[in-house]
Amino acid sequence: MLDPFGKRARELLEEFGNINNFLEIIPTYLDINLALERVAWLKNTIIPEYILNANDWKDLMGFYALLGALAFSPYGFEMELVKEANLKIYLTRIERTKNFEELSIPIEPVTENEIPKRDRTIIEKRLHSEISPEDREKIALKYKIKLKDFLSLNEGGLKNIYIRNGCAYLTKNQVIELWKKSFEKNFERAVNLLYELKDELPQYYLQIYNRLSEIAREHFKKRLDVIGRTSAQPLRFELFPPCIKIALRGVPSGLRNYAITVLLTSFLSYARICPNPPSKNVRIKDCIKDLSIIEKEILPVIIEAGNRCSPPLFEDQPNEIKNIWYHLGFGYTSKPTLEDSGSSTWYFPPNCSKIRANAPQLCKPDRDCRYIKNPLTYYLRKLHLKSKKEGRRSGR
Ligand code: SF4
Known part of the structure; x- marks a missing residue:
C-alpha cells in the first residue's frame, strides 16, 4: 500500500464499517512484536523488505496498531517515532512507484x-x-x-x-x-480521532504503547535528556487554547459556572497534574502525593478567574468552591484530604464539540485548533511542538 490514508486504505476500512471495528479485530491477527517491527527497524536505519512488501491488509493493520497505541499519549516521543518510521516506509514505496493514483492528495x-x-x-x-x-x-x-x-x-x-x-x-x-505534508496532517488527525476512543480500546494497544515508549526513549535519548517528556510540569499559560484564555479573563454571569467550574477546573488540573492520563478513570491521588499542587498552583488560578467574572463567581456563589472540589473528584466538600480523591469523578475537559454546543462564546478557534478535538490535546500538541523547537535550538 502506498498511502494509509489513500483510496485503497479507505476501501479496506469501509469493509469494517468503522474504525472501532477495525481496531477491535487487529489484536486477533497481529502479534504485538510484529506491530512493533514497523518502528524497531529505525535502529538499523534499513527498512526490511518484508515490511516494504507487506500485503495491503497486513500493512494497514500494522499501521493502525501503532496509531491505536498513540491514543494513550497523542503528543509525545512515541508519536514522533511512529510518524518517522511510517513516513519513511511509505516514502520508500512511493519513490519506487510510477503510479500516484492511490495517494490521498487529489x-x-x-x-x-x-x-x-x-x-x-x-x-x-x-x-x-x-x-x-x-x-x-x-x-x-x-x-x-x-x-x-x-x-x-x-x-x-x-x-x-x-x-x-x-x-x-x-x-x-x-x-x-x-504528500509528506498531507501524511503528517492526516496522521495527526487520525491520532486525535483515536484519542477519543482510548477508553474503549483493548489492552493490546496499551501494551504496544508501553513498548513504544521504551523504543522511543532509546531512539530520542539525547533529546529526552535535554528537554524531558510531556509529563506533569508547571503550566505554560502562553500555550493554552483560546477557550481557556477566554475563561481565564473572566466571563459574564450566564457563562461563569461552565467556564470556571467545568472547563477551567478540568483543563488546569489535567494539564498540570496528568496531561496524559492512562484512562479517563484516573484519580488525582494516583498522580500526586499531596494537595499542594492543587492548593498553590491550580486553585488560585481558578479563583482569580472566578473573581474576574462579572459579577465575581465566588462572591456570588461561595459554595461553588465545593463544586470545584467535586469536579476534581473529591466529592462536594470545601476541606478535602488526598484520600477523598475518587469520591466523585475527576472530570475530563469537555471536547470542543461540547464546548461549542454549551458555551459557543468560549470557542474562538485559532489555526492550531484545526488539528484537535479537545482543549487538552491542543495544549499537549503545543507543548510537544515547543519542546521539539527547543530541542532543535539546543542542536539535538
Ligand atoms: S476549537 Fe476547541 S480548543 Fe479551540 S477554542 Fe474551540 S473549544 Fe477551545
Whole structure:
C-alpha cells in the first residue's frame, strides 16, 4: 500500500464499517512484536523488505496498531517515532512507484498539450541538451492539483510552482513533498480521532504503547535528556487554547459556572497534574502525593478567574468552591484530604464539540485548533511542538 490514508486504505476500512471495528479485530491477527517491527527497524536505519512488501491488509493493520497505541499519549516521543518510521516506509514505496493514483492528495496526470510549449521549454529546460534523461524526468511537470487544494496542504505558499487555469503543476518530487505534508496532517488527525476512543480500546494497544515508549526513549535519548517528556510540569499559560484564555479573563454571569467550574477546573488540573492520563478513570491521588499542587498552583488560578467574572463567581456563589472540589473528584466538600480523591469523578475537559454546543462564546478557534478535538490535546500538541523547537535550538 502506498498511502494509509489513500483510496485503497479507505476501501479496506469501509469493509469494517468503522474504525472501532477495525481496531477491535487487529489484536486477533497481529502479534504485538510484529506491530512493533514497523518502528524497531529505525535502529538499523534499513527498512526490511518484508515490511516494504507487506500485503495491503497486513500493512494497514500494522499501521493502525501503532496509531491505536498513540491514543494513550497523542503528543509525545512515541508519536514522533511512529510518524518517522511510517513516513519513511511509505516514502520508500512511493519513490519506487510510477503510479500516484492511490495517494490521498487529489492530483491528476498532465497531458503534454495543456501547458503552452513555450512554458514547458523554459520550465523543463528542453533546449538544454546536456541534461540527462534522469534529471529531465525530475523537472518534468507531470501532475496538477487544484490551487485551493494545493494551498490548503502547502502552507509554504507558491514559491517555484507553475500555476495555470486555477491549478498548480508539479514535478514528481513536488508531489512527494506535498504528500509528506498531507501524511503528517492526516496522521495527526487520525491520532486525535483515536484519542477519543482510548477508553474503549483493548489492552493490546496499551501494551504496544508501553513498548513504544521504551523504543522511543532509546531512539530520542539525547533529546529526552535535554528537554524531558510531556509529563506533569508547571503550566505554560502562553500555550493554552483560546477557550481557556477566554475563561481565564473572566466571563459574564450566564457563562461563569461552565467556564470556571467545568472547563477551567478540568483543563488546569489535567494539564498540570496528568496531561496524559492512562484512562479517563484516573484519580488525582494516583498522580500526586499531596494537595499542594492543587492548593498553590491550580486553585488560585481558578479563583482569580472566578473573581474576574462579572459579577465575581465566588462572591456570588461561595459554595461553588465545593463544586470545584467535586469536579476534581473529591466529592462536594470545601476541606478535602488526598484520600477523598475518587469520591466523585475527576472530570475530563469537555471536547470542543461540547464546548461549542454549551458555551459557543468560549470557542474562538485559532489555526492550531484545526488539528484537535479537545482543549487538552491542543495544549499537549503545543507543548510537544515547543519542546521539539527547543530541542532543535539546543542542536539535538
Ligand atoms: S476549537 Fe476547541 S480548543 Fe479551540 S477554542 Fe474551540 S473549544 Fe477551545
